Amino acid sequence: MAVNGLVFNCIVEGKTYENGVETNHLERMYRKFCENAEKGEEAKLNIFGKTETERVQIIKQFFEWIPVPDSYLKRFQKSSEIATALRDYGNKAYLEEDYGKALRAFNLAIGFAIPGGPELAMAYVKRADLFLTLNEPDLAQRDINLAAKHAYPKKAAQKLIDLQNRCVAVANRKNANVNVKNTKIINEARRFCDDKFFKLKSPHQTIQNVEEFVDIDYRSECGRRVVVNRDIPAGTVMLVDSPYAFILENLLKWDTEHCHYCSRPIRGGVPCTSCTFAWFCSDSCCAKACTGMHRNEHKYLPYLQCHPMQCRVVTAARVIFTVGPEELYRLYETKDPIYFSAKSGASRGYNKAGIYEVDSYLPIFHLIAHPPSKFVKDLSDTFKALLMTHVIEQTTDFFRKPKYSPNCNVEDFKDFVASVFLRHMRSFEFNAITLSKLHQPVYSDPNNNTNPNLANMKTLRYGAAVYPVLCLLNHSCDPNAVPVRSLRHARTSVVALKNLKRGDEICISYTPLFTLQDTPDRIKYLLDRYNFFCACDACNHCWSNANRTNSSGESHCDKCHRYLLSGQCPACMKRDICMPQIVESLRKQASQIEKLLEGQLFKEAEKLASECLEACEGFSSCFSLFIDLQFLYKRALVGLFNQ
Structure with missing residues (x-):
């Protein structure tokens, strides 16, 4: 039997299947929907300001399901x-x-x-x-x-x-030819990373995956946020979080380089036994995936391959499968108040016992979502939620799993699932965390066993994940923390880049730092991509690389509430007088950190860099040396986690 050339090229090149002749199923569905909508009353399409459930019910009037042809579902089966x-x-x-x-x-x-x-x-x-x-x-x-x-x-x-x-x-x-000494150094560095960066020292009693000095509070202008409840020095690990669900960016283009269950990089993976799209690092991961979230994906992934969907759509489906039909039906029947009637923003995500339970669906359900600013996108999102619900119904046994009550209207339950799907599509657009790694190619020289220079390697985005705690961190163009992730396991920790004071919000950056991008470009990107207008200090004061200064700036004393040299605080006065010596010492240590990084002594570089950042108390965010030390610290972390 001859192999279809279009199918073969699609697989080899990792492209979406298009034969250039037939209109794909999604286009036919959307065209039919638009025709129905044009015939109906325009007032019936008013979905602005409506809840997800109301949107689904309105759009459903014009939605006409066309069953998926078998050709879509069999095109990429094993052969x-x-x-x-x-x-x-x-x-x-x-x-x-x-x-x-x-x-x-x-x-x-x-x-x-x-x-x-x-x-x-x-x-x-x-x-x-x-x-x-x-x-x-x-x-x-x-x-x-x-x-x-x-x-x-x-x-x-x-x-x-x-x-x-x-x-x-x-x-x-x-x-x-194994260098026993180098192997020992690498193993020690890995143990050091695991012990320091991926284990909580004093876990919080009510908020899982964070240290005891971290809290979640609520502000009406920005929603839930993560803060520290005491002073924290730079270099401190504040939380260690694991994804509730993740999706590989090239899942539909046959990503053979990452485990589809734990996301670890792989070179010789184990394939899924039921579909051609998933690879795993071990038989164990394969078994867990195929009895869990991946079980329902076997048959519908070929359909999605021919109808490219954004990561947020596929991630929403992954979460729906992770939660499972039985739990979703329970929520539909009971209208559980901790999901649908949270008393305040601050209580969202906590279970009835007052615990922020990271393994439950509750924190993910309550991730904030911004409704689209454009009507066409709003319409398209709701249409896709309905479409995906019907695709799941046709290709899986998802809706046959729950034990429905005698009075249950199954169609209403399907609408409920579509509304949850829509909710997650919107929240993941703004909350999903990028998964990335340093790109390490297969060398053309098989005898080249040396580690490549990390400074010359590019960062490669390979997926996106939703986390119960990490997704609550807000943005700043001048962040005080950085998320770090080891490719050897799925956990991500957040480390302080600066000394934090009690009550400070923990912020990471969703964009390049203010030193790498001009303010108008940063503001436009954040508004277009995340639907908010950034009001951090860097944007309010229009900081850019041009604002870098060689002056450490005036420090503010928390004890006397005066600026330095005011005569009110001896400690502040002493520090100000010694400032030139402090700066000169930090410059010398920065050079020493550079040498440690060149020698790939990342553990020593991380320790020295964190001490230097702690010594930068009161420095201006635009102080060049302070910026350089933060960059060196992040380089040390990258080196540590890639050994």
């Missing part, structure tokens, strides 16, 4: 023919020494091969061969074992034996 074609494509790239392209092709061949079939075993052998060329015997050994497990042809058994012998030889050579 021996496609797997063989992908393996041949990988062989060609391998011979041309394009190892990055070859690895992707072999990964895809494994993903499209039918479980238990000979094509799967042969694809594993090809990938094992490539891993040995790339000096990765551990990954090669796993693939050799998998090939033997998946019925590798007996007539080619000698090839598997030869590959095993080669694997042992490569492993012996690699072990002989």
Whole structure:
């Protein structure tokens, strides 16, 4: 059976399927919706200021469901023919020494091969061969074992034996060249990172995932916010949060480089046994995903591949599946007051026992959402929520799971699910946290085992996640904290960049810092992307890189409430007199930090940089040295987390 060229190119190049002839299903649906809306009364389309449920009920009058054709759902199913074609494509790239392209092709061949079939075993052998060329015997050994497990042809058994012998030889050579000292340093750095940055020292009693000195409060002008309840020095870890749900940006374009359950980077992943879109770092992650949030995604992902949707739409679906139909039906039936009748903004997200429980759906449900400022977008979002609800109904057993009461109107429950879908589409647009990493290519030189220079590597966005606490952090163009994430696990911690005073709000930056982007550009980006007008100090005073100064500025004393040299506070006066010496000492230490970073001594650089930031008490945010020290500290963190 010949392989469809359009389908094959779509898979290899990671593009959305378009055959240039037929109108896709979503376009037909939307065209029909617009026709119905034009025939109806314009007043009936008034959805401005309405709740999500009211919006769904209004739009539903003009929504006419057209069942998804089977061709959409079967287009990217597992296929021996496609797997063989992908393996041949990988062989060609391998011979041309394009190892990055070859690895992707072999990964895809494994993903499209039918479980238990000979094509799967042969694809594993090809990938094992490539891993040995790339000096990765551990990954090669796993693939050799998998090939033997998946019925590798007996007539080619000698090839598997030869590959095993080669694997042992490569492993012996690699072990002989291992620098025990460097390995020990890296392992110690990893333990240091885990202990310092990803473990809470004194957990809060009522707010999970934060330290005891962190609180959540509420302001009418900005909603819920995260603050500190005592003075905190720079370099302090304030919260360690895990995502409730995440989505890979290239999920629908066959991302074979990240685990679809824990988001860890992978090079030799395990494919989903039921669909061709998901890869996992282990059988354990695969099993957890396929019995959890990914179970309902197998059949509808091929539809989404042909109808590109924003990350927020796919993330909303992931959250709906994570919550599950039974819990959503309970909320629909009971109208649980902690979800729908929260007494005040400050109480949102807390359960009946007064606990901000991060593993529950409650904090995610209460993430703030801004209604679209444009009518067309508002209309389109509501239409997509209804569309996705119907797609889920057709392709999964989601709506057959709940035990409906005799008096339940199932159609009303579906409308409720669509309204929740719409709610999350809007909240995730403004609350989702970007997942990124340093881009590390597959080297064309297989003998190059050196670590690349971190300073020359680019940051690559690969996904988005929603967090129960981290998503509450507001923006500042001059942030006092930075989120840091280890690629070895899914947790993200937030570290103080400056000394914080009691009552200070913890702020991170959604944009490039004020030193990297002019104020009008920052304000426009934040207004267009996040739908708010930034009023931080950097924007109010129009700070930009041109405002950088060599003056540390006048410091304000919290004890005497006077400026320095006022004669009111001896401590302030002494510090002001010593300021030139303090600044000179910090400059020397900044140079020392630079040298530590060049020598990849990231642990030592982080320690010294955090001490320097703590010594910058009272410095102006525009003071060049203060800005440079923050940048050096973040470089040290990046180095630590990428060892």
